[in-house]
Amino acid sequence: xxxxxxxxxxxxxxxxxxxxxxxxxxxxxxxxxxxxxxxxxxxxxxxxxxxxxxxxxxxxxxxxxxxxxxxxxxxxxxxxxxxxxxxxxxxxxxxxxxxxxxxxxxxxxxxxxxxxxxxxxxxxxxxxxxxxxxxxxxxxxxxxxxxxxxxxxxxxxxxxxxxxxxxxxxxxxxxxxxxxxxxxxxxxxxxxxxxxxxxxxxxxxxxxxxxxxxxxxxxxxxxxxxxxxxxxxxxxxxxxxxxxxxxxxxxxxxxxxxxxxxxxxxxxxxxxxxxxxxxxxxxxxxxxxxxxxxxxxxxxxxxxxxxxxxxxxxxxxxxxxxxxxxxxxxxxxxxxxxxxxxxxxxxxxxxxxxxxxxxxxxxxxxxxxxxxxx
Amino acid sequence: xxxxxxxxxxxxxxxxxxxxxxxxxxxxxxxxxxxxxxxxxxxxxxxxxxxxxxxxxxxxxxxxxxxxxxxxxxxxxxxxxxxxxxxxxxxxxxxxxxxxxxxxxxxxxxxxxxxxxxxxxxxxxxxxxxxxxxxxxxxxxxxxxxxxxxxxxxxxxxxxxxxxxxxxxxxxxxxxxxxxxxxxxxxxxxxxxxxxxxxxxxxxxxxxxxxxxxxxxxxx
Numbered sequence: 001x002x003x004x005x006x007x008x009x010x011x012x013x014x015x016x017x018x019x020x021x022x023x024x025x026x027x028x029x030x031x032x033x034x035x036x037x038x039x040x041x042x043x044x045x046x047x048x049x050x051x052x053x054x055x056x057x058x059x060x061x062x063x064x065x066x067x068x069x070x071x072x073x074x075x076x077x078x079x080x081x082x083x084x085x086x087x088x089x090x091x092x093x094x095x096x097x098x099x100x101x102x103x104x105x106x107x108x109x110x111x112x113x114x115x116x117x118x119x120x121x122x123x124x125x126x127x128x129x130x131x132x133x134x135x136x137x138x139x140x141x142x143x144x145x146x147x148x149x150x151x152x153x154x155x156x157x158x159x160x161x162x163x164x165x166x167x168x169x170x171x172x173x174x175x176x177x178x179x180x181x182x183x184x185x186x187x188x189x190x191x192x193x194x195x196x197x198x199x200x201x202x203x204x205x206x207x208x209x210x211x212x213x214x215x216x217x218x219x220x221x222x223x224x225x226x227x228x229x230x231x232x233x234x235x236x237x238x239x240x241x242x243x244x245x246x247x248x249x250x251x252x253x254x255x256x257x258x259x260x261x262x263x264x265x266x267x268x269x270x271x272x273x274x275x276x277x278x279x280x281x282x283x284x285x286x287x288x289x290x291x292x293x294x295x296x297x298x299x300x301x302x303x304x305x306x307x308x309x310x311x312x313x314x315x316x317x318x319x320x321x322x323x324x325x326x327x328x329x330x331x332x333x334x335x336x337x338x339x340x341x342x343x344x345x346x347x348x349x350x351x352x353x354x355x356x357x358x359x360x361x362x363x364x365x366x367x368x369x370x371x372x373x374x
Numbered sequence: 375x376x377x378x379x380x381x382x383x384x385x386x387x388x389x390x391x392x393x394x395x396x397x398x399x400x401x402x403x404x405x406x407x408x409x410x411x412x413x414x415x416x417x418x419x420x421x422x423x424x425x426x427x428x429x430x431x432x433x434x435x436x437x438x439x440x441x442x443x444x445x446x447x448x449x450x451x452x453x454x455x456x457x458x459x460x461x462x463x464x465x466x467x468x469x470x471x472x473x474x475x476x477x478x479x480x481x482x483x484x485x486x487x488x489x490x491x492x493x494x495x496x497x498x499x500x501x502x503x504x505x506x507x508x509x510x511x512x513x514x515x516x517x518x519x520x521x522x523x524x525x526x527x528x529x530x531x532x533x534x535x536x537x538x539x540x541x542x543x544x545x546x547x548x549x550x551x552x553x554x555x556x557x558x559x560x561x562x563x564x565x566x567x568x569x570x571x572x573x574x575x576x577x578x579x580x581x582x583x584x585x586x587x588x589x590x591x592x593x594x
Contacts, residue, residue, distance in 0.1 A: 054495060079497030089492025093510040093585035102506070103496050136587030138594060152496070162495070 002028040002051060002160065002192065006060035009046050009216075020046040022216035023060070028209075030159075031190040035203040038213035038239070044196045047213075048162055051194060052078045064160065079103060082153030082191075086165040088145050090137035096122075096148055097133040103156045121151040124185060143174035150182065154189070163195045167202070179205055200240055204228070204247055212236055225251055229368045245365055249329035254322045257364035258345045258354035265290055266299065272307035272314065275299060288344060288355060289315045295344040295352045321346045324353050328361055377563075380556035388545075392564055395541035398459060398534065399527045399572075402466030407520060410471050414478025414516075415504065424479060431472035439465065439530045443537045462531070462539030469530055470523035477519025481512030514584045521576035528569040532561070542568070 009021040021043040028034045036044035049055040051062055053074040062069050069077055090099050097118055104114045122129040125147035137145055146166060153161055167175045167182075183206065186193065197203050203210050204224045212219045212227065212235075220232040228248040231237035240247065264284050266275055268291035278287065279301045289296045289311050297317035307314055322331050322343045331343065335358060345353045381388055417424035437445070446461045455461060485508050493503045509516075535543025545561025548554070 052495060054491070075497050075499055077497075078495060083492065083495030085488060085492055085495065087486075087488035087492075089486075089488040091489060091493070091507050092587045092591055093507065094587065102498070106498060106502050136590050138587060138591040149492075 001030050001065060002194065003063045004047070004060070005063070007047065007050065007057060007062060008059045009043070009050060009055060010058045019216050021050070024213075024216075024218045025060075026211060026218060026221045028192055028194060030192050032208040033186060033193040033195055033206055034209045034211055035207035036194065036196045036211050036213060037200065037203045038198065038219075040198060041215075042213040043216040044198075044211075044213045045164055048164055048194055048196050052081050052083060052162055079107065079156060080158050080160065082150075082155075082158045082161040084146075084149050084153045084161065084163040084166040086168045088137075088142070088149045088169070090145055090148060090152070092137050095134050095136055096127075096140070097129075099137065099148060100152045100155050102152060107156055117155060117157075118151075121154055122148075124154075125151045126181065127151075141174075142170050143178055146170060146178060147181075150185075154191075159192055161191045161193045161195075163193060165196050165198070168197075168199075175202075182206075200247070204250055212239065225368065245369070246329065248365065248368060249332060249361075250327050252328045252364060252368075253324065254326045254328065254331050254345050254356055255324035255353065257328055257360045258324070258356040259360055260354045262288065262355040264288060264355075266311055267291070268296055268312040268315075269310045271310055272304040275304045275311050276301065279304075286342065287311075288342075288352075290352055293351045295321070295346065298342075318344055321350070322356060323348065328364070331356060332358075332361055376556040377559055380560055384560075388560065388564065391540065391542050391544055391561075392568065395528070395531055395543075395565070395568065398462055398539060398541055399466065399524065399531050402463045402527060403470055403520065403524055405463070406467045406470035406474055406523060409467075410474030411478050411516060413471075414475040415482055415509075417475070417479055418482045428472075428476060428479065431475055434468045435472040439469070439533045440536070442468070443534070447537075457538045459539050461537055462534035465534070466527045466530060470527060473519040473522040473526070474516075477522075478512065478516050481515035482508050484515075485511050510585055511588070514580055514588065517576065517580040517583060521573060521580065524572050524576060525569050528565060528572060532565045 004027070005025050007021055007024045008019070011018045011020055024043075024047060036048060038044050046055055050057050051064075051069070053069060057070070064072070064077070064080075090096075091102070094102070100118045100121055101114050104117055109117070118133065119129050122133065127144060127147055132140070132144075132148075137148070140148065146169075149166065153163075167178055170178060179202065195206060197206075207224050209222060210224055210227050211221045214235055220227060220236050222230075225248065227236065228240055228244045228251070231240060231244070237244070263282070264287040266278065266287045266289050268289055270278075270289075275287065278284065286298050286300045288298050291312065295318065296312060297315040299311050299315055303314045303316060304311060318340075320334055320338070320340070320343065322334070322345045324345050324347050334343070335341070341357055343356050345356055347353055413427065417427050442465045443461055446464060447456045450456050450461050450464075489507055489511075490503065493507055498506065531539070531541050532543035532546060535541055535547045542561050542564040545557050545564070547561075549557030549559075549561060
């Protein structure tokens, strides 16, 4: 856990003094990713660098695991935290192996333990140790280099990671991928992470909580959902962008918006005439056909009209299924490109979970924005 | 061939003078190295001091060598070191300081600040960082400074014969005094060959001590 209490940083003295961080207080809970977000010069990087004493604290206190960092030797403090920077900063004179082994070596681990650790970490960041451990940083792409940067920061298995725009210099396609990989890694490792970013998309994607800074002050500290749906002031709402409703779609999964008990369901063995009766009585235009808890497809009045057998004979299969953990943004995107207005939501085994329509999505968004309409 | 005859007749002396030359040059280079490299590293932490040190070294190097020997004479004479190897070595050390200090200073200064930041952030001590990162990255440039100093010292070492320091300059100096061409040329050739040889050896050393990673970087 990291706690900031009335933290202040002033550069210079007297008339020329510049306040970079001004009276900032908040807590980062164990195992959470907190993104420090804001425009350049807002103090987010300074605050991060104060956390591992690369910058001194002018006043206030930062404590890590309950201890004021003032009492901890800077070298020991830093070795207990991983540090990843935008420029990556792999040592060009050292092989990938030696880069990762750097901190374990200065901590005097024995050789066997270092070998095992490097091997494990390289597998963790998906770079084959056989191929890459004896290479030099310059032989790797930017994305690969930053994977090693992350591995190096994790080498001594610190509880805390400090990351200063770690993926900022990587091209957009690789950035997306490395962010996904990093999130998967974090889901396993559960590190406490302070992550500096100026990219709202990245923040929404990575953060358990977002801390928005402006001119050295903490403006809002909340979950991405709350930041997007209830921005505290104009600065925050401008910063998150006019399309914040679309951004929030990234955060909501299909299972959260779907209709869990849709009424237009037919069993696969329902005879067609009975289905026809269902359509006219309930004035429905389509129905989902379910067999053994799995959606087969759909039928419409036109398909069953002159048939006698079960609906499974005439069922039209779905081209696309929505997985229950798919973000609404992707679901909506499919809907926009497709004539389908109702999608089946399934779990990873293909079991039917519910259905989802435009109306379901809109309803969910409106719910989130309820407090925000005044 | 008059020169070959001269060398054959004076082979032992030629060998001795070459040895003496090498000895003077390398002793002074060694002293300059163990003082110059730490100085160069130390001044990277203090800009004001760096300016003073580099300026002083610069001024020392602009003093012509003959004048340098002359200036040192009154200071060293009371201790009985006015002439001979001692003032020669001192002068060569002073001349070597500039290329060594300057190259070390520039090389350490030029290490990418991001590497230093990453290293510090990971919890490396100043010494760890210097030993593992800064010096290995600076090695090629530091060695280039040593190479410049070595070659220069071989040349200046020849002039030191005038203050009785010995070395291959003796052939040149005595040859001129006697208008003995073969003798002059033997001395001159010896000094030149020595300089070329040392330059090549230092180049090899530079290559051997440069990290593989930096060489790959250099090729790209």
